[in-house]
Amino acid sequence: MKKKRKAATGLLVAFTMMFMLAACGSGAGEKTHGGGGKAGGAGGVAAASEWAEQNGLNKTETVDELYAKAKQEGKVVVYSQSSRIKDVKASFEAKYPGIKVEAFNMSTNDIVEKVIREQGAGIYNADVIFVKDASGAVSTELTTKKLVHSYMPADLTAKMVEPYKSKSEGLVPYFSLRAIFYNTDVYKTPPVTNWWDLTMPEWKGKVLMNDPIDSADMMDLFLAMAQHADEMKEAYKAKFGKDIVLNGTENAAYEFFKRFLANDPVLLKSSDEVVEAVGSAAQGKPPIGIGASSKLREVIEKKLSIAATYDVLPRISVVGPSYLYVADKAPNVNAAKLMIRWMAGEADGKSDGFKPFNVMGSWSTRTDNGRTDQPGIDQLKVWDYDSDYFYANFVKFREFWLRMQ
Structure with a gap:
């Protein structure tokens, strides 16, 4: 990483x-x-x-x-x-x-x-x-x-x-949400439609995000994935056409975290850094980013060539x-x-x-x-916020994340 x-x-x-x-x-x-x-x-x-x-x-x-x-x-x-x-x-x-x-x-x-x-x-x-x-x-x-x-x-x-x-x-x-951002000068449509896409070789070292150890919002997204590991399993099958085989992890969500980390995401300190790096003009093959959806307010002010996709399997984010x-x-x-x-x-x-x-x-x-x-609220495919689950499981996720780095 x-x-x-x-x-x-x-x-x-x-x-x-x-x-x-x-x-x-x-x-x-x-x-x-x-x-x-x-x-x-x-x-x-x-x-x-x-x-x-x-x-x-x-x-x-x-x-x-x-x-x-x-x-x-x-x-x-x-x-x-x-x-x-x-x-x-x-x-x-x-x-x-x-x-x-x-x-x-x-x-x-x-x-x-x-x-x-x-x-x-x-x-x-x-x-x-x-x-x-x-x-x-x-x-x-x-x-x-x-x-x-x-x-x-x-x-x-x-x-x-x-x-x-x-x-x-x-x-x-x-x-607000965590959203996946992409450069609109290079990509006319979203290049990512499934979270498992981020484990593929073409995105090795090309995904920018906040470290969930430093960002509660990012951690909440991953905790929501862990809570809904069954949906991550279904998304894997939709992507690869076969059932997932776990490699020493307990479920499809933790398998995603393991493979994603192995694909060298770049950890930045803020969503501002993420959107600025993704949306800068004149990039041959720009990275994609995961960041605060509200950063879209800066597109015009900073002249960024950037958009967010809200159509990602199994769900784009947690509220x-x-x-x-x-x-x-x-x-x-x-x-x-x-x-x-x-x-x-x-x-x-x-x-x-x-x-x-x-x-x-x-x-x-x-x-x-x-x-x-x-998109209206009723059009967003998101996970509900479960504070009890997140509070009970963040230590477990944190230890796994640190161990895999």
């Missing part, structure tokens, strides 16, 4: 830290804020649930009501997985004078670690948490333990499709929902509610707070503000 990254395995370190912090979270820090109890323990969960109810996180209030209260708070603190939060900050402050936005752009892994560490020490700084699930870490370490709370006002969720309307553990304004939560004991809880409404499109779906995320390669969960220039 070809690597273009440092040897440090960032995701491994982050998850190890999460487990260490979570293990001691119920006893870390006697100090509390707002009468809360210790983060992570049974008493802390009960107190956090009571705080959420007392602060109306189960209610739907009007924007005017929230704004009047939020102005008394004066600011809102957001821990964000996306750098586009800077655009949200600008539009929110313009819409709601008197409320300043303090936005911190971090990876989901860093956000999880920071929230666990802060609340374990009795520090409650964040108001809004904007994250993906990171192989089930957010669901297991934050939502279940009530370090963050769901806020799903009825006038927003009424416009959403299932499962985000009533079965989601937090407000999901949109989701990657982006969640908005209110942090436990948020000091500016009304401003947090107002911010979440703003980022989710507000009741009419038209707020400027959602515009930075309503891009090519992202799919709104609402019926009133999605894009029409890409």
Whole structure:
């Protein structure tokens, strides 16, 4: 395998830290804020649930009501997985004078670690948490333990499709995918139609991607393949016309990982690097790439000759929902509610707070503000996100991946 990254395995370190912090979270820090109890323990969960109810996180209030209260708070603190939060900050402050936005752009892994560490020490700084699930870490370490709370006002969720309307553990304004990118100057149609294509000699050393040890989104895709190994088996037969023969692996998914690694994928640090390398002009035989579908927003800006295919056997990807939560004991809880409404499109779906995320390669969960220039949600052949399975199996996959390198 070809690597273009440092040897440090960032995701491994982050998850190890999460487990260490979570293990001691119920006893870390006697100090509390707002009468809360210790983060992570049974008493802390009960107190956090009571705080959420007392602060109306189960209610739907009007924007005017929230704004009047939020102005008394004066600011809102957001821990964000996306750098586009800077655009949200600008539009929110313009819409709601008197409320300043303090936005911190971090990876989901860093956000999880920071929230666990802060609340374990009795520090409650964040108001809004904007994250993906990171192989089930957010669901297991934050939502279940009530370090963050769901806020799903009825006038927003009424416009959403299932499962985000009533079965989601937090407000999901949109989701994205891992997509396969190809150079449109060279390939007029997608050169890959089956994941097993990536094990063929013509793609040896020609597939660019983020290392799943460093990228939770990439790991989630491979975990979804492992969960649906039966579909990977069927895709093998569709590609080669015969049943798969395993070579020391437990199922077709792990056999795919083994053969794919043997075909020398090039590991890069970000999806930006992937799409720029794939979409550069004047390439004789350009590589293909696996990266964040939302990077399609950069095609025009960076003048990239690139497209993504969503028609790949057995499925193109696993959904990657982006969640908005209110942090436990948020000091500016009304401003947090107002911010979440703003980022989710507000009741009419038209707020400027959602515009930075309503891009090519992202799919709104609402019926009133999605894009029409890409496949609809009902046309995407994707796996559902199973946070319990991902959290229970990421160590197993990680160890296999590292052993095969």
